[in-house]
Amino acid sequence: MIKTDEIIENLEKIGFGKKEAEVFLELVKNPGTNGSQIAKNLGYQRTTVYQNLDILQKKGYISSYLDKEITLYKTMNLKEILENYNKEINGATKFLKDELSKVEVSGTQKQFYNLNSFEEIKDRFKNILKRAKKIVYINTNLNLFEYEKELKKLREKDVRIIVFSFNKIDYSSLGIEAYIRESFNFNITDSEKRIMIAADSSVAMIASNYEGEFCGTYSENKLLVNTVTEHIKNDIHLMKLEESLGRSINRIITLDF
Template sequence: MDEIVSLLEKLNFSKTEAAVYINLLKNSSSNGYQIAKNLNMSRSSVYSALDNLYKKGIVFSLPGNSQIYKAEDPSTLTNKMKNEFVETADLLEIKLKELKNSDSEERYLNITGYDNVISKAKELLLTAEKEVYINTDFDLQIFSREFNELKKREVRIIIFSFSKVNSENLPVEIYTHGDASCFGKQTRIMLVVDCKKTLVADKGQHREEFLGAFTDNILLASVVSEHIHNDIYLLKLRNKYEENLINDDIKLNTMLENR
């Protein structure tokens, strides 16, 4: 009996409720006085347990005599509890996902280390459905498997770089300044997936270790996307007019420009 009581307690029965239910099963039907006597419990605690069990549909009062109780059939009870658990678990899953999605734009996850940055970038690439924007001086061949997988899904991949890049046999659109002095240095990456998810990371001038951040924040995704687009616009304008259009007349003489 102790084992059954313990199992019922795991299913949100109180110890008294479990004992009362078991006693009713054994005795077919009883009133509160008889149950209290059988269990050697106070009548107040037994009646309180009966009231709770009745409200839960676990015991019933017999027609014509509200003082006599009968226990629900065990098979019916356990099936009912299983169904309620599944329904509750399914609803909980939906609500938790809604909570996660509503909070996702506020999350910023820090990433440390080159290998972790590469791993996260590959993971993000494989979530793409429409378009990917990248600004990087990384070796693009690192992502060849991911790029080819996205090609099968007809995902557009747009890449900008100041550095010379090796894009051989890669299904990507490349816009590059072709600076050979930057080739192979691998100092930074900016990645946007479907204008929703963003990864930014760099090695920095005064540290060897890569540091970065990933977020689902739509605003940051827009800012980085615009940054990459503007880099490409300026490159195309330079190529079209065969001169660098950002001269001293255009510059603002800011800390950013003079660093």
């Protein structure tokens, strides 16, 4: 029996994105397949599949050829792929071990990293969840049931999960602290999608699809971590204040010149 989940997980460990791994495995099982067939088998949009086929081909993991004017794909020699990867990793490990020890560290300021795709943002979001040890603050209007597996593991480790959202989604089955500001209950299809997360006062990420394209920033910089944490805390505080007053707080400021 093919251990599909374990194969995907191990492909991710050697640098494949999740969808890259799924497309690659589909080609291992069904060589000489076109993009439309792969999309149908995996249940993904064709544009998503073709994007990942292009990535895999550029990396040298698959090749394409024409058959009656239809582009078909197949994997390269699997043994050679893994042997070459192993050589590259060993070489890179030796080089980094030697060279990084020579690098002089100037200060302790943490860097900011740009995230330029939704897949990259989701992968980083999962990574933050997996690393959390004490507490996680989340502000998002995305459906968190997609991350049920990661959230369950956090609960098992007694990590406190605090979520604020403008979308009315029942998260009671996830066992997390959810605060829904219903007075601003936007529909996710009509509003800007966004993710804000901070964990353990050590790492944070902000991201959105502003103007239709997803982009974000990830950092262990304390300023960003504290800013995101306080922003989410303030959202929750404002919501509780509205509930205590029994009305929405909308303050309009006019300036007279």
